[in-house]
Amino acid sequence: MANADSATSSVESVSARKLGDTWEGWSGELEENNGDLATSPWYFLGYYAVMLLLLHTLAFGLWFLTEPRLAEIGPIFKNLVEIAGIASLATMDVGFGLVVATVLTGKNFVPHYKGKHIALSPLLPGIIKIGTKFGLSKDRISNSLLQVGNRITIANTKRIKSTELVVLLPRCLTKVMRESVDEIAKRYGVTAHVCGGGQQARQILAERKPKGVIAVACERDLMAGVQDVGAAIPVIAIANKRPEGPCRNTNIDLPEMESAFRSFLGEVSRV
Template identity: 55%
Template sequence: MANIETTTAEAEETKVAPRKLGDTWDGWSGQVEENNGDLETTPWVFLGFTSCTLVLLNVGAWLVYFLVQPRLMELPEWLMRTIVMGSGGVLCAIDLMFALVGLTVLTGKNFVPFFKGRHIALSNIIPWTVKVSSLFGISKDRMANSILQVGNRLTAVNQAQIERDELLILLPRCLDKETRDQIKAVTAKYDIDFHICAGGQMARQLLAEKAPKGVIAVACERDLMAGVQDVKAAVPVIAIANKRPEGPCRNTNINMVEMENAIRMYLGKELIKQVETELIKG
């Protein structure tokens, strides 16, 4: 009879399920991310690079106008004025919108009521901002974190108070035991349920079934950005990015003050104060 005994180490190894990555992490090299997976980033990173992108856009637009001006002069005067004023008006509107977004983030006051029912992650300027920031070594995930930070602030200033049964909390399976226990304690404190989702399809089903008036979603930046873009701001979302000291999809954790403040915001309660990190960590 063959010897079927194994060492303790071998036995323990057989109990560990292989890591199953989400679709957004296909191709992950296995290396731990920058700053040990803590990509918390100030919203000013996104707003700062968006400002640079807008400057380039404005300069480029006026350069194009300068080059095509002789051709425009050949058009009827009313048509030429319409094209010039229309293009300039669009640029001014975009500049003003992001100036008001920055003012809202700076003061915490609502200068962007037009963002109710919208999310900053749906902005068409984001791909250009990501390209500009990559030239300075800012990763897509870190930029996504900054975008979500801005989105959370815009959601908060536009969000009316809701009842506890109108709030949906979505969690990933990869949270470590300590974090899960902490979330259980916090949600029990406010008598709110939470749901652990195996993937985006389950999250969409819960959204359809529960029809919440507010959502708190925990995931990595990639899944959060995909989720926000998927629901297209049909429901207000506070996105909390997890921290990944062991890499994606295993033993992740979150800032529990951020979680409790998200709950308190939706319920119309005063927020817990905490020291905010205003610089990129690492």
């Protein structure tokens, strides 16, 4: 009987809220850790390293199998293929090392990431599969990735004016949390925009043409957003916490929000 009541309550909870597209089909089950999926950036980087190790293993295996055939075609062709393979693997390894150095030190070792986001990496689907094999949910892997992306954005971004910064908030934030964010934004001379979805957010960005964005949403919407923008606009992504499940009465870490403002504007607003 208790299970039936719980199931009924879950269905009512789902039907009583307006879910975003990325939560379509949500069963009503609450997330782990009371909806707080904050995850260290080192998880994503660890799975990234495993992905590179697998690519190295695959490359050496393919080389072992095809080297005799390539030698038959000609030594010059074989050498060119070998050099190209080694160069490709070395480029990925060096790129990964520079990302690690940036996350570790906060210094900009990744100027080549200016104008693009690590969420656009072609290796991402494989990294997510590896992470889920290790028992981490896709949302937590995304949270870890977004933290890596934030560190890269902060390292790459120069100070901008308050009029060049846009803050995007979801409708699902609690009233108290929205008011708290508004207070922080006003101190920096910035207006926070409450968006009803990705389409409205894109309209605001098209109208304002900002040089920096602070975006608050769930990991799913943030991933879709940064992949859509492609880091053509620097974005600091702040994942909300969902103690009542998605799309209702969410909150964020206010010191994290304050830190995001300082990353773009410095300690004092500049109009």
